[in-house]
Amino acid sequence: MAEEALKVSDLKGEFRKKVRELLPKGNLDLCLTCGTCSGGCPATGLEGMDPRKFVRMVMLGLDEEVTTTPWVWMCSMCQRCIYACPMSVDIPQMVGLARQAWPRETRPKGILGSCDMALRHDTCSAMGTSEEDFEFVVEDVLAEVREEQPGWENLEAPINKKGAMYFLNQNSREPVTEPEEMVPLWKILHLVGADWTYGTKGWAAENYCMFLQDWEAWEHIVRVKAKAVDDLECKYWLNTE
Amino acid sequence: MFAVRAGLQKFNIEHNFEIESIIRLYARWIREDKLKVNSDWNKDLQVKFTVQDPCQLVRKSFGDPVAEDLRYVVKKVVGEENFVDMHPNRSNNYCCGGGGGYLQSGYTEARHQYGKVKLNQILATKADYCIAPCHNCHSQIHDLSEHFEADYHTVHLWTLIALSLGILAENEREYLGDDLKEVNMPGY
Structure with a gap:
């Protein structure tokens, strides 16, 4: 049957x-x-x-x-x-x-850690970079280029420039592990005369809280980022990808 | 990008800005002749390039039009005859295996296994370089080349744009192979 x-x-x-x-x-x-x-x-x-x-x-x-x-x-x-x-x-x-x-604590440690790091500062950096550290690295790298690369004495990397057209975000990997990788992008933006800025708050592009599926944390990070862009009255939230 | 775009929507977050991709701006700036790139540096070298369509940017956000912009920029910069597309591509492209938190998940063996699809796609193009305009893609595709001992290089798009413009300094060539370490150096 x-x-x-x-x-x-x-x-x-x-x-x-x-x-x-x-x-x-x-x-x-x-x-x-x-x-x-x-x-x-x-x-x-x-x-x-x-x-x-x-x-x-x-x-x-x-x-x-x-x-x-x-x-x-x-x-x-x-x-x-x-x-x-x-x-x-x-x-x-x-x-x-x-x-x-x-259960949250049983999810992959790396993703969990990256999400928790991002919750520590309003930078939203998954590598835990603070606002001061980011500002220091950007200014330091910029000073070096201005000094050592002829023709780039006027290169800019604006931070918290109110009313800029573009709020540029940046993956934490660059300021933290390979800061010189930010420079080609700055040069391109300089050549086209783009009106852009970084924000000390919300500059980090990554968001592991979404991958972790911690919705509360994901929402928190998006809110911090959105507020950072709106507070600087930028028209576009610009991704490097 | 996707996390913000999807998050704004999912959590009903009010905002006054729009989301933009630098890839679309590169294409616009080249069309408007603000970004005067050319491929003369690669005329004799004939170095071959392929490009990864990032899932977050293409399939999950702006679709095929941004994939076209990406190709427009790449062809202008490396020369049309030096661009080799992988298949499938654009919105139908395979994920490299760097997304979704994979690189941080600790499941490294699975990630390499997953990435074999991408590896084979890249190898089939016989390209010397894979342009990866997304950070997770860049890390994963770079790692796949090392892990499987493939001999392609992985580069950011901004590196090649700056190379083409003759403004790429020596210490900004970390991801270039020996063949391009000294090409089109700034004239100073």
Whole structure:
């Protein structure tokens, strides 16, 4: 005798419910199980998982497996799966929710540490750089270029210039580990006569709190950054990428 | 960029500014002739370049138009004949494996395994350099080359723009290979 078909609605699945509540595209019935997501995902095969399998496990209520597999940290949330999906099932958001199901202190230490560092100063730097340190490095590097590179005596790297058109952000890696990498960009901005500024608050481009899926911290950092740009009355928040 | 863009939306944060990418500005400044780049320095050298489309910038934010801007800038700077695209590309590009906190996650072996897709994409272009206009991409693609002993270099876009303009100082050439360490040095 043939086995009866599984009725998904009869299966327990707290995580599935959460997905339905929180996601605008959380209707998992839309998934055609075609596997297009997995076919084009570099994380397919890691930890014996792939995006399609992950969605099926959510659907079948395998909460324990879904919320404990380290695979959710091996997905880079790049959104290629949702881009390729004929039904636009938002798998990366599900991965995000699964990350969130991990007790905060058990999430990967490196990401956790980077998020916590960013909460220490209004610079939002994941490397913990303070406002004073950033200002010092920028001024120090600028002075060196002005002195040692003929033709660049008037190079500028404005900080907290109110009303500038562009508020430039910078990945912490540069001021902290390779400050000379900031210089080519300054030179380009100088040549085109761009009206730009750094802000001592909110200059750091990175945001690991989002990856950590600590929403409160993520929101805090975005608010600090947005306020920094608005306080300087800049028209554009400019990314170096 | 994505964290701010998505965060402003998700948490309903009021703000008076717009989000802009320097890639779009580079393209505009070159079109307006404010940024007078050229590829003469690479005419005889014929050094080949490919480019990584950062997921956060292209697929997750501004889409294919910014990928076109990126190619416009790169071709102006290195010469059209010296640009080799990887496949797939633009919004359909593969993530390098540097995003999502991967570099900080501690799952290094998985990250290298994941990155093999990108590595093979780059190797298939036979390019000498991969331009990575995103920090996470830069770190990951640089690390992939070292880990798998591939011999391509990884560079920031601003390095090449400044090289083309003849304003790239000696100590700003950290990521260039020996072939470009002394090319188009500032004339002083």
